[in-house]
Every structure is written in C-alpha cells, then in structure tokens.
Amino acid sequence: MSGHTESDFETAIEAGLLGAGGYASRSPTAYDEAMALFPDDVTGFLKDSQAAKWAQLEALLGSKTAATVLDSLAKELDVKGTLHVLRYGFKCYGKTFRLAYFRPNSGMNPEAAASYAANRLTITRQVAFNSVMKKADGKNRRCIIDVTLSLNGLPVATAELKNNLGSSPQRASDAVRQYCDTRDERDLLFVFKKRALVHFAVDPDEVW
The missing domain is CATH 3.40.1350 (Trna Endonuclease; Chain: A, domain 1)
Structure with missing residues (x-):
C-alpha cells in the first residue's frame, strides 16, 4: 500500500x-x-446460470420478469434470511432459483463446476x-x-x-x-x- x-x-x-x-x-x-441489492447482478446471474427457468418465466411475464423475480427474492430474504436463500434458493411463480452454487467436492462433474464458475x-x-x-x-x-x-x-x-x-x-x-x-x-x-x-x-x- x-x-x-x-x-x-x-x-x-x-x-x-x-x-x-x-x-x-x-x-x-x-x-x-x-x-439493498445489486439488481443487475442478481438477474444477470440467474439468466446465465438458470437460463431455461428464466426463459419460462419470461414467456409468462414478459417485460415484468426481472421486477417480479427481484420482488420474490426480496420477500424471501425478508422472511427466511440471507443464509437460507443462499443455501436453498428462492421461489418465484412456483420455480426455485438458486442464488449461489457451492464448490463441488471434486472436478468429476463438469456441470457442477460450470455452475460454481457462474457465481x-x-x-x-x-x-x-x-x-x-x-x-x-x-x-x-x-x-x-x-x-x-x-x-x-x-x-x-x-x-x-x-x-x-x-x-x-x-x-x-x-x-x-x-x-x-x-x-x-x-x-x-x-x-x-x-x-x-x-x-x-x-x-x-x-x-x-
């Protein structure tokens, strides 16, 4: 320094x-x-890591998708807290989105490694x-x-x-x-x- x-x-x-x-x-x-969020990073991570679920919501909600997802996340954080949401995700219109992927135990699963890298x-x-x-x-x-x-x-x-x-x-x-x-x-x-x-x-x- x-x-x-x-x-x-x-x-x-x-x-x-x-x-x-x-x-x-x-x-x-x-x-x-x-x-108290960085909304572009929330939605960007979800789009990149769980594209199929996001596309399904987008087909249903259109231009309101991002706002609806962020509102669902905020409500889940309010009720269950940060640690729970990081461990188990949150629900929006019946779909469970992950908000974090943890380091896999080994490199044997390329899909798990790619999910972790998306954080x-x-x-x-x-x-x-x-x-x-x-x-x-x-x-x-x-x-x-x-x-x-x-x-x-x-x-x-x-x-x-x-x-x-x-x-x-x-x-x-x-x-x-x-x-x-x-x-x-x-x-x-x-x-x-x-x-x-x-x-x-x-x-x-x-x-x-």
Whole structure:
C-alpha cells in the first residue's frame, strides 16, 4: 500500500480481490437502496446460470420478469434470511432459483463446476444510502460504507476501513465505534440476517 489515506487502503484491498482473487468491481450506482441489492447482478446471474427457468418465466411475464423475480427474492430474504436463500434458493411463480452454487467436492462433474464458475463475486467501494437514523436537525443522514462484498448481487459483508498511518491516523477500534454509533440496525443492509451477514472493522494491522 503506497499511500496513507483510507482511499489508498480501499484501493489496495480492491486490487487484492480483483483478477486472481476472483472478484469484479461494481460501481456504487449499481446498488439499489430500496432493495439493498445489486439488481443487475442478481438477474444477470440467474439468466446465465438458470437460463431455461428464466426463459419460462419470461414467456409468462414478459417485460415484468426481472421486477417480479427481484420482488420474490426480496420477500424471501425478508422472511427466511440471507443464509437460507443462499443455501436453498428462492421461489418465484412456483420455480426455485438458486442464488449461489457451492464448490463441488471434486472436478468429476463438469456441470457442477460450470455452475460454481457462474457465481459473481463483486466488491463495491463507497456504497451510499439514506439511513433511517436522522441528523440532529431532523434531515436525512447519508450513510456511506467503505467496502461491500456481494455474491450474485446479494450483499454478504461490509467493511469499514481505517488507516493508522498519515496525518489523521485511526485504528480498527475507531471503525467498531463507527458501526456502533453511526450505523443503524434498522437500515436494510444491516438488518440481522436479511442482507449482509458479517461486518468488518479493518486497519492495516487488525481485523475485527
């Protein structure tokens, strides 16, 4: 890491995950605040990995297919939670869609290997949304997350980064306080089990 700012730290982490790390970068504008999802990655993964089921729905729903699928996913996440949906998928119009494929036990099954390879791992820097936590003057508080990691469009982890070098050094403990004091558990990204499953406080020496 050549620089001494949080942005430099973000850049270093992103560089480590891209390419050989298997991740792709996503723009924060791809994030849908209302659903707390990356909808294009959700629908893109489903179209690529379960094309026949998607085509059947599309024949039935036409231009409403993507919106209907995303609505079904959001409802299932609300009721059953992220971990359940990742393990068992979700239903839409009687069809069960997988939202993740896990690494096969061996390379003997080419179809299983291809399904696993279809997973989309993404990193997004500076995801922003209006928090339900208001400012002292009653106005909306804009919440910005340093790093969001997603699997097939579903956020599974967030991270607040601190750099203990430079002119204004901070540590991972400061990121912990940031989560406790300025992040609201009512915001969908943070609601227990419904979106991100884990939140990291990180500096160059420690991860909490």
